[in-house]
Amino acid sequence: MKFLNFLIILSAAIALTFTSCKKDDDHDDTDHLHEGNVTIDFDHVWGATEEAFSLNKELTHPMLNEKMTFNIFKYYVSNVRLKAKDGSWYAMPESYFIVDADPSGSNLVTIPNVPGGEYTDVEMTFGMDSTRNTSGAQSGVLDPAKGMFWSWNSGYIMLKAEGTAPTAANGTFTFHLGGFKGENKVQTTKSYNFGTTALVVDGDREAEIHMVANPARLWHGAEKLSVKSVNTMPNALAKSMSSNYYDAVRFDHIHN
Amino acid sequence: MIRHKIRFLLFFLLIWGTSCQKDQDKSDFGLAYPDYFPEPYYKFGKNTLTKEGFELGRALFFDPILSIDSTISCASCHSQGHAFADHNTRMSFGIDGKMGDRNSPAMFNLAWQPIFMWDGGINHIEVMPFAPITNDVEMGETLENVIEKLKKHPKYVQRFQSVFGEKPIESQQLFYALTQYMTMLVSDDSKYDQYRQGKVSFTKDEEDGLQIFKAKCASCHTEPLFTDFSLRNNGLEILGDDFGFGRITLHEEDNYKFKVPSLRNIALTYPYMHDGRFRTLEQVLDHYSQGIVSHPNLDKNLISNGKLGIPMSDVEKQKIITFLQTLTDYTFISNPIFSE
Numbered sequence: 149m150k151f152l153n154f155l156i157i158l159s160a161a162i163a164l165t166f167t168s169c170k171k172d173d174d175h176d177d178t179d180h181l182h183e184g185n186v187t188i189d190f191d192h193v194w195g196a197t198e199e200a201f202s203l204n205k206e207l208t209h210p211m212l213n214e215k216m217t218f219n220i221f222k223y224y225v226s227n228v229r230l231k232a233k234d235g236s237w238y239a240m241p242e243s244y245f246i247v248d249a250d251p252s253g254s255n256l257v258t259i260p261n262v263p264g265g266e267y268t269d270v271e272m273t274f275g276m277d278s279t280r281n282t283s284g285a286q287s288g289v290l291d292p293a294k295g296m297f298w299s300w301n302s303g304y305i306m307l308k309a310e311g312t313a314p315t316a317a318n319g320t321f322t323f324h325l326g327g328f329k330g331e332n333k334v335q336t337t338k339s340y341n342f343g344t345t346a347l348v349v350d351g352d353r354e355a356e357i358h359m360v361a362n363p364a365r366l367w368h369g370a371e372k373l374s375v376k377s378v379n380t381m382p383n384a385l386a387k388s389m390s391s392n393y394y395d396a397v398r399f400d401h402i403h404n
Numbered sequence: 405m406i407r408h409k410i411r412f413l414l415f416f417l418l419i420w421g422t423s424c425q426k427d428q429d430k431s432d433f434g435l436a437y438p439d440y441f442p443e444p445y446y447k448f449g450k451n452t453l454t455k456e457g458f459e460l461g462r463a464l465f466f467d468p469i470l471s472i473d474s475t476i477s478c479a480s481c482h483s484q485g486h487a488f489a490d491h492n493t494r495m496s497f498g499i500d501g502k503m504g505d506r507n508s509p510a511m512f513n514l515a516w517q518p519i520f521m522w523d524g525g526i527n528h529i530e531v532m533p534f535a536p537i538t539n540d541v542e543m544g545e546t547l548e549n550v551i552e553k554l555k556k557h558p559k560y561v562q563r564f565q566s567v568f569g570e571k572p573i574e575s576q577q578l579f580y581a582l583t584q585y586m587t588m589l590v591s592d593d594s595k596y597d598q599y600r601q602g603k604v605s606f607t608k609d610e611e612d613g614l615q616i617f618k619a620k621c622a623s624c625h626t627e628p629l630f631t632d633f634s635l636r637n638n639g640l641e642i643l644g645d646d647f648g649f650g651r652i653t654l655h656e657e658d659n660y661k662f663k664v665p666s667l668r669n670i671a672l673t674y675p676y677m678h679d680g681r682f683r684t685l686e687q688v689l690d691h692y693s694q695g696i697v698s699h700p701n702l703d704k705n706l707i708s709n710g711k712l713g714i715p716m717s718d719v720e721k722q723k724i725i726t727f728l729q730t731l732t733d734y735t736f737i738s739n740p741i742f743s744e
Contacts, residue, residue, distance in 0.1 A: 284530030285451075285579035292534050293547035293575045299535040301652050302527040383654055 181264030182351035186230065188257040188270065189356055190247050191400065192221070195364045203249050203311075209364055212372045216313040216321065221363055222248040223307035224289075224296065226276040227337070228259055231269035233346060238262055244276060246289050246296065249363075262355075266346040270357055274394040275306035275335030278328040301381060303327065306334045307390050309366060316377035323366065325390045327382025334382065334390045340399035347402050356403035365396040433458070435515060438592050440600060440628050444515040446529055446587055451580040453587075457567045461585030464578065466744040469553055470533075471543035473499055478536065478582075479744070481508045485737055487669035488512060488589065494680035502541035505646065507680035509665060510673045512591035512736065516629055522662045522678040524635050525652045529586060530579045547575050554578065589742060591668050593735040600628070606730070613727025620692075620714050621667075621724070623705045630667040630731065636703040637661045639696030639712065640677060648678070660701055668731045685728060689721040 192201040195210045206217045225247050229239040245257045257272075280290060281303045296305045307325040327334045342357075349355050366389045370376065379385050433455045435444060451457075464470065468477045481496040482488040488511035490496045496508045506522050520526035526535060536542040537550060554560045554573050561573065568577045596614075598604040606614065618627075626632040635649040637660045650659030662678050676682040682691065696702070696712040706713060716724070736742075 282527050284528040285576040285583075287574050287576040291547075291575050292531065293551060297531070297534070299526075299531075299538050300521070301525045302531055381654075 183261050183264050184349045184351045186259045186262045186355045189358050190255045191360050193362050212367055214315045214373050218311040220308055220310040222246050224276050225272050227273045229271040230267045233266045244289050262349045264350050266348055268346055269339055269341050271339035273337045281328040313373045315374040321373050321377040324380040325386040332382050332387040334386050336394050342402050345402050348404050358400040360400045361397045365393045368392045445518050446515040453584055457584040458588055460563050460567050461581035465585050470537050472545045476543050482511050487672045489673040494675050498542040499544045504541050506678050512589045515587035518633050523648045523652050524663050530583045533582045591733040591736040594733040595730040609723050609726045610730055613723035616720050617724050617727050624664045625667050631664045635661040635663055637701040639702050639706050641697045670728050671732050685725045
C-alpha cells in the first residue's frame with residue numbers, strides 16, 4: 149500500500165514538474181490567468197431588418213416575398229480554434245457541435261478548458277471535415293440518431309431547415325444541405341477578428357463571443373418556395389444556399 | 405518491505421496474465437481468411453472484435469426488435485441458406501408487406517468491401533445498417549426509437565455493457581456489434597477455394613470454365629473475391645428510373661452504373677441483377693452474349709471489335725456456368741456460428 153502511495157506521489161511530482169516547465173516556456177503577462185470556458189452564442193435574426201428569428205413564428209422572406217414558418221433550423225459547426233494574442237492557436241479537440249434554433253437543443257457552442265489568456269480571433273468550420281463523413285459510426289453530436297446523417301448516401305446533413313410555407317407545394321419546405329466531396333462541399337472555414345477588445349479567459353470569468361446569423365440568407369440567390377421547396381441531397385443548390393448562409397454569419401461583440 | 409515486493413510482483417504477474425489471455429483470445433476468435441485473399445478493407449480500429457461482440461451482433465441481426473412493428477429482422481431479407489441474399493424473391497418485402505425496389509444482395513466477405521448498396525451510396529460498413537432500419541419499406545424505424553427499445557430490454561442492456569462497458573447504449577454500439585457479425589461472414593470454403601488450396605481438383609469442364617471466365621468475365625468479377633468493387637454499366641436494358649450510381653453523384657456519366665457484385669455463391673442467389681430481372685444463369689450469359697444494350701455509359705469491356713457483347717459459344721457458356729457452380733460454399737451456408 150505504502151509503495152503504491154509512493155508511486156502515485158512520484159508520478160504526480162513528475163507530472164507537476166513537466167506542467168510547470170511548460171508554463172515557464174510560454175511566459176508572458178497573462179501567465180496569472182486561469183483556464184476557463186469560452187461560449188460562442190449564435191444569435192439568429194431575420195432579413196435586413198434583423199428582426200428576431202425563432203421557430204414556429206411566421207416570417208416573411210423579404211426577397212422571395214413569401215411567408216414561411218420554420219419548425220427545424222440547425223447546423224453543424226466544427227473544429228473551433230482560438231487565436232491568442234501571441235499568435236498561437238488553441239484548437240479544441242473533438243470539436244463538433246449542432247447549433248439548434250430549437251430550445252430543446254442549443255444555440256451555444258461551448259469550448260471547455262481553454263488555457264487562460266487573451267484571444268483575438270476565433271476560427272470555425274461551418275459543416276465539418278470530410279474525414280468524419282467517411283469514418284463509419286460516430287457518437288455524441290455526430291450520432292446519426294441526431295437526424296443529421298443520410299442513410300442511403302453516406303454523409304452528414306450539415307444544415308437542416310424545415311417548416312411550412314403556404315406558397316410551397318404541399319405547404320411545406322424541406323432543405324437538407326450537405327455534401328463533403330468535389331465541387332459541392334457544404335463546408336467552409338471562417339475566421340473572425342474581435343477588433344480592439346480581446347477575449348479574456350480567466351477561470352470563471354464570463355468569456356462569450358456573440359455571432360449573428362441570418363437564416364433568410366439561405367434564399368439569397370435561390371428560387372421562390374413556390375418553385376423549389378425541397379432539396380435533400382448534395383448538389384449545387386445545397387452548395388450555393390449554404391454558402392450564402394455561412395458567408396453572412398458575422399462577429400458581433402465580445403462579452404467579458 | 406518484503407510484503408510490498410511480493411505485491412508488486414503479483415501486480416506484474418496480473419498484467420502479464422491478462423495480456424497472455426488476450427493473445428489466446430485473438431488466436432481463437434478473429435477474422436480468418438486464405439492467403440490468396442487481399443488484406444481486409446475494414447479496420448476494426450475502435451471496434452474491438454470479440455466473440456461476445458460478434459454474438460451480440462448476431463442476436464441483433466436476427467431480432468425483429470430493429471423494425472417498427474417487430475415483424476422484420478435483417479435475416480428476413482438476408483437468409484443464410486441463400487448466402488444471406490433473400491429467399492429467391494425478385495424484390496424484398498419489408499414491414500406491412502411493402503415491397504422494396506431492388507433485389508437483396510448476398511452478404512459475405514463484407515470486410516473486403518469498400519462501398520455498399522447496388523449504387524455504392526454507402527461508404528462504410530458501420531453505417532450500413534442505418535439504411536434498412538430507417539427505410540420506410542424495409543424496417544420503418546427511427547434510430548432513436550431502436551436505441552430506446554434496446555435500453556428497455558434488460559437482456560440487451562446487460563449484453564451491451566459486457567461488450568462495450570458501463571455506458572448508455574448509443575447507435576455506435578449497435579453499429580459496431582452488427583459490423584462484427586457482418587465482417588465475420590467470410591465465405592472461403594467453396595470448391596474453388598479447395599481447388600486453390602490444392603485440396604481438390606477440378607473436372608475438365610470446371611477447369612475450362614475457369615479459363616473462359618478469366619478471359620471474359622474477370623475484368624470486372626475479379627478473383628479471388630469475384631468483384632473489383634467498381635461501379636459499371638453492364639448493358640442492361642433500362643426498365644425503370646433507377647439511375648444507380650448517378651443517383652448518388654448526380655453526374656450523367658454515372659447513370660445506370662451499378663456495383664459489380666461478387667459471383668461467389670451465385671447459384672444460390674437468383675434472381676440476378678439489381679432488380680432481379682433474370683431468373684437463371686443461362687439468361688445472364690445470354691444477356692452478356694447477345695442482350696447488351698448500347699448506352700453512352702456502357703462499359704468498354706463489353707464492346708469488342710465494335711460489336712456489343714462478349715462473344716461466347718453455347719458450349720463456352722455452359723462451361724462458365726459449370727465453373728460458377730464451384731463458387732457455392734456449403735460450409736458457409738450451414739455454419740452454425742452464423743445462425744440464430
